[in-house]
Structures are given as C-alpha cells and as structure tokens.
Amino acid sequence: MKVTKLKKKSMNKTLNQGLFIVGVMILWELVARAQWFPVLLFPSLSSVFVNLLTELVNGEIGGRLLFSLYLIGAGLGLAVVTAAVTATSALISPIISDWVQALMAVLHPLPGIAVLPIIILWLGTGPQSIIAVIWFSSIWPLITNLHTGLRSVPATQMEAGRNLGLKGIALIRFILLPGAFPYILTGLRVAWARAWQASVAAEMVFGASGGEGGLGWFIYKKRFFMEIPSVFGGMIVIILVGLLVERLCFEWVEVRTIRRWGMTSE
Amino acid sequence: MVSNNEELVIENLDKTYYLGERRINALERINLQVKTGEFINIIGPSGCGKSTLLRCIAGFEKPTNGRVKLRSNEIKGPGIDRMMVFQDFEQLFPWYTVLGNIVFALKVTKMIATAKERKEIAKHYLKMVGLAGFEDLYPHQLSGGMKQRVAIARALSVQPRILLMDEPFGSLDAMTRSTLQEELIRIWKETKVTIIFVTHNIEEAIILGDQIIVFEANPGRVKEVIKNTLSRPRSPEANDFSQIWERIHKLLGFKNRERVLEERNLIRLFQEERELSLLPHL
Ligand SMILES: Nc1ncnc2c1ncn2[C@@H]1O[C@H](COP(=O)(O)OP(=O)(O)OP(=O)(O)O)[C@@H](O)[C@H]1O
Numbered sequence: 001m002k003v004t005k006l007k008k009k010s011m012n013k014t015l016n017q018g019l020f021i022v023g024v025m026i027l028w029e030l031v032a033r034a035q036w037f038p039v040l041l042f043p044s045l046s047s048v049f050v051n052l053l054t055e056l057v058n059g060e061i062g063g064r065l066l067f068s069l070y071l072i073g074a075g076l077g078l079a080v081v082t083a084a085v086t087a088t089s090a091l092i093s094p095i096i097s098d099w100v101q102a103l104m105a106v107l108h109p110l111p112g113i114a115v116l117p118i119i120i121l122w123l124g125t126g127p128q129s130i131i132a133v134i135w136f137s138s139i140w141p142l143i144t145n146l147h148t149g150l151r152s153v154p155a156t157q158m159e160a161g162r163n164l165g166l167k168g169i170a171l172i173r174f175i176l177l178p179g180a181f182p183y184i185l186t187g188l189r190v191a192w193a194r195a196w197q198a199s200v201a202a203e204m205v206f207g208a209s210g211g212e213g214g215l216g217w218f219i220y221k222k223r224f225f226m227e228i229p230s231v232f233g234g235m236i237v238i239i240l241v242g243l244l245v246e247r248l249c250f251e252w253v254e255v256r257t258i259r260r261w262g263m264t265s266e
Numbered sequence: 267m268v269s270n271n272e273e274l275v276i277e278n279l280d281k282t283y284y285l286g287e288r289r290i291n292a293l294e295r296i297n298l299q300v301k302t303g304e305f306i307n308i309i310g311p312s313g314c315g316k317s318t319l320l321r322c323i324a325g326f327e328k329p330t331n332g333r334v335k336l337r338s339n340e341i342k343g344p345g346i347d348r349m350m351v352f353q354d355f356e357q358l359f360p361w362y363t364v365l366g367n368i369v370f371a372l373k374v375t376k377m378i379a380t381a382k383e384r385k386e387i388a389k390h391y392l393k394m395v396g397l398a399g400f401e402d403l404y405p406h407q408l409s410g411g412m413k414q415r416v417a418i419a420r421a422l423s424v425q426p427r428i429l430l431m432d433e434p435f436g437s438l439d440a441m442t443r444s445t446l447q448e449e450l451i452r453i454w455k456e457t458k459v460t461i462i463f464v465t466h467n468i469e470e471a472i473i474l475g476d477q478i479i480v481f482e483a484n485p486g487r488v489k490e491v492i493k494n495t496l497s498r499p500r501s502p503e504a505n506d507f508s509q510i511w512e513r514i515h516k517l518l519g520f521k522n523r524e525r526v527l528e529e530r531n532l533i534r535l536f537q538e539e540r541e542l543s544l545l546p547h548l
Pocket residue numbers: 283284285290291292310311312313314315316317318319466486
C-alpha cells in the first residue's frame with residue numbers, strides 16, 4: 001500500500017515537472033513568433049531544434065561534443081587519481097594531512113578559470129591547458145569529499161576490520177573506501193559539474209585562437225558568426241548530456257549502492 | 267603443558283593515558299587468569315577501565331606495563347583468535363548483506379577456500395543466532411537486537427578462542443536483552459568458546475558469568491573476584507541470586523541497605539511484568 005502510494009506521489013511530481021517544462025517551451029515558441037524581439041537574437045525554439053538536428057546529422061556538433069567529453073574525461077580522470085593519492089597519503093601521515101587541509105583552505109575558494117591565464121603562459125593554448133584547468137577545478141571537491149568521507153567511517157567498523165586481520169592498503173580497500181562511498185559519489189557529482197563549467201569557460205577564453213575545441217568553443221564560434229540557433233543548440237546539448245549523465249550514471253550507481261545500503265541521509 | 271588449561275593470563279597490567287598534563291590510570295596492576303571455556307563477567311562503575319581491558323586483550327591497545335598472554339603467547343596485536351563484539355550498532359559493514367558480512371569475514375581471514383563453503387558456514391552461524399531467513403537483508407533493515415545477533419555470528423564464524431563482548435546488549439530494551447542473554451548462554455554451551463563479557467548491569471552479570479570480576483575506578487583496579495556457582499538456568503527470583511546481587515551492589519559502592527532492597531524489589535517487579543509481557547518495549 002505505502003509503496004504504491006509513494007510511487008504514485010513521485011510519478012505525480014515527474015508529470016508536474018514535465019508539464020512545466022513543456023509549458024515554458026511553448027511560451028518561448030509563442031514569444032519568439034510574436035516577434036517582440038529581433039529574430040536574430042531570440043530565435044524560435046522550433047528553429048533551434050531544426051538547426052540542432054541538421055547540426056547533429058551533418059554538422060560539427062557531434063565532434064565537438066566528443067572532444068569536450070575527451071577533455072573532461074582526461075581532466076577528471078587525472079583529478080581522481082591525484083585526489084586518491086593525496087587523500088590516502090593524508091590518511092597515512094598526519095603531517096601530510098595538515099598540508100592537504102592548508103591547501104584545501106587556501107586553494108578551494110579560487111575558481112578554476114582564474115588560473116587559466118597563467119596556465120596558458122605555462123602550457124600554451126592547446127587542449128592541454130583546458131585539461132589542466134578542468135583538473136584544477138574538479139580536484140578540490142574530490143579531495144574535500146574523500147578526506148571527509150574517509151574520516152566519517154565509524155571507529156568500530158575500522159576495529160572490526162582490524163580484528164579480522166586487515167591493515168594498511170587492505171583496510172583502506174575493504175573498509176575505508178566502501179565506508180566513504182557516499183562522500184566519494186558526492187565528490188564525483190560536484191567534480192563532474194565543475195569540470196563541465198571549467199571546460200566551457202576555458203574554451204570561451206581561448207576563443208578562436210585554437211584550431212580545435214569542444215562545445216564551449218563551438219558556442220563561442222557560432223556567436224562570432226551570429227548563428228544564434230546553433231548557440232542555443234550547443235547549450236541544449238550541454239543540458240542533455242548533463243541530464244543523461246546524472247540519470248544514467250550517478251543515479252544508476254546511487255540506487256545500486258548507497259541507497260541499497262541505507263547510507264543516504266534521506 | 268599438562269593440566270594447564272589457562273586460556274588467558276593477564277600479568278601486572280597497567281594502562282596509563284596522558285591527557286595533556288593529566289595522567290589517567292585507566293588500569294593498574296591487573297592480574298587475572300581465565301580458564302578455557304569459562305564465562306567471565308566484568309562489572310564496575312563507568313570509567314573504571316572495563317573497555318580498556320578488553321581492548322588490551324583484543325590487541326587494539328598496548329599495555330603500558332605488564333602483558334596479556336593467550337595460551338602462553340604474548341599478545342602483540344589484533345587477531346581472529348580474539349573476536350570483539352561492540353556495544354554500538356554500527357559495527358556491521360552496511361555495504362554487505364547480513365550473509366555478506368559473515369562471508370566477508372571468512373574470506374579476508376582465508377578461513378575457508380571456496381565461496382560455496384563460505385556461504386554454507388555463514389548460514390550455519392546465522393541459524394545459530396536465530397536469524398535463518400534474514401540472509402539477504404542489509405544491516406540498516408535490522409533492529410538493534412538483530413544487528414547484535416549478526417555481530418555475534420560474524421565474530422563466532424572465524425572460530426575465535428575468546429569472544430570479547432563490550433556491553434553488547436547495553437543499548438537494547440529489557441525484553442530483547444533477556445532473550446539474547448538466554449541465547450548467548452546456549453551458544454556458549456554449543457561452541458564452548460571462552461567469553462569475557464563487560465556489563466553495567468548486575469543482574470546480567472549474575473545470569474551469565476561463572477566468575478564476576480568487580481572493578482573499582484580511579485585507578486581502575488580489580489576489587490573482588492566473585493565465583494558464581496548458581497545452577498543454570500538462573501532466575502533473579504532465587505534467594506542465593508539476591509545474596510550475590512546485594513554483595514555486588516555493595517562492592518560497587520552503594521551502601522544504603524534500604525535502597526538496595528528497594529531496587530531489588532523494583533527489579534523483581536520488572537521481572538514479573540516482563541514475564542507477563544506487560545512491558546514489551548521497556
Ligand atoms: N584513548 C583514550 N585517551 C585518553 N583516555 C582514555 C582513552 N580511552 C579511555 N580513557 C580513559 O580511561 C578510563 C577508562 O576508560 P574505559 O573506556 O575503559 O572505561 P569503562 O569502564 O569502559 O567505562 P564505561 O562503563 O563508561 O564504558 C577513563 O577515565 C577514560 O577517560
């Protein structure tokens with residue numbers, strides 16, 4: 001009884017939200033058709049979608065998306081490895097733990113994009129600089145969450161593990177990592193969002209200077225040529241990828257791990 | 267070697283903590299012998315070092331002086347020959363099912379070679395603690411009492427020589443507590459494991475133990491060792507039960523005899539109501 005009621009409630013919510021979004025889209029279409037604003041600056045939604053479709057079929061947007069994903073994958077991957085090594089060393093040595101906390105306090109408030117100018121000087125204007133900015137933007141939420149997560153594991157679980165003869169790496173692998181998993185997942189979510197923001201922002205600063213780029217560069221270039229429907233198309237692709245990754249990756253993992261284990265706060 | 271059935275020997279054990287300038291004598295000059303298969307209870311006021319003693323035996327803490335010997339070998343660190351069951355409900359690994367928790371213990375200790383055997387043995391121990399049929403639940407889906415049962419099953423599954431229990435029933439309601447006491451006695455007889463059991467509860471100490479070790483605090487020391495030869499099953503109704511109860515009560519520093527009797531009567535009342543199931547959730 002209760003379960004079906006809950007399901008019904010959440011279905012109502014989804015329906016409500018879907019209707020709202022469709023409503024906003026219709027409103028957009030109507031406002032654009034009324035031509036209160038110049039069509040060049042405020043294209044109709046239908047023209048945006050038609051344009052997006054042709055872009056997807058024979059345009060460059062697919063390639064740009066893949067390139068963005070490649071940059072983000074590389075930057076985020078590096079960040080995960082760095083964060084894992086840093087947090088583990090902080091766990092083993094209290095001195096390193098102090099250093100990491102100091103670094104987090106000092107560097108966390110610095111937006112990743114702020115380091116771009118100096119990165120360009122050091123690494124040039126190629127993809128390597130964008131990867132570096134993504135790395136810098138996503139590493140702090142990863143380290144912070146990992147650091148907190150590893151310390152959130154109850155002492156009795158650690159002792160139960162030690163009682164079974166676990167120590168060192170085995171203790172980390174079998175007890176600490178799964179215990180910290182709720183935090184790790186949160187860290188990955190925030191890091192993924194930050195990585196997208198950083199990649200788009202960095203490519204816009206590069207502007208047309210680089211010969212290749214991802215979706216950020218695509219949007220920037222299209223605006224340069226005043227192809228406004230494509231600008232919106234680029235944004236829609238970013239939104240869709242974000243939604244898809246949230247639903248298909250993060251939620252999929254969450255349902256099968258921390259929700260099943262009762263390790264979520266809700 | 268012959269005629270030496272001393273399972274655990276504690277010799278001149280001191281444990282001192284330093285909190286800044288302050289020096290805390292958690293344990294001072296503890297000497298104890300535990301025989302194989304015995305059921306030992308430790309009781310004492312809060313802060314008298316009961317947990318510290320168990321943690322020294324488990325190998326989580328190093329004694330400041332003296333030593334703990336298991337079958338004449340000095341204890342250097344944690345090991346599966348001494349398994350601990352804690353008071354708090356978080357000792358199970360939430361990412362494993364009930365069965366998974368035990369299978370994991372068997373796996374990391376390399377006790378059992380094949381996955382199939384591990385499952386069978388895990389099921390055997392779950393059945394022993396009365397949880398057959400609950401294999402696939404996750405710890406967050408269990409009641410406090412069930413969690414403690416799983417913790418006991420997990421500890422027993424690796425076949426320790428000694429089971430160390432630090433107020434394992436301390437957070438349970440009176441009903442569940444007395445059920446689990448009875449089952450623990452049955453399990454102890456079945457497995458013949460040596461048990462060292464810490465409690466705050468005088469009644470619990472008398473119901474369970476062969477020996478009751480009464481501690482005093484500041485510094486933490488053994489005040490008296492009481493042999494408990496009451497025949498099992500033990501009922502708080504019995505007259506000799508009351509005598510031991512009053513003796514321990516006095517040792518713990520409660521001098522007022524009137525109050526002692528009053529409390530005894532209260533406990534008797536609770537016992538009766540419990541039997542009549544009037545206090546299911548107390
Ligand atoms: N890690 C520690 N650092 C400093 N002091 C400690 C530590 N662990 C225990 N103590 C001190 O040692 C003394 C004994 O503590 P312990 O936990 O063994 O008492 P206990 O008898 O188990 O008490 P309770 O019945 O409340 O559980 C206490 O005074 C406590 O403050």
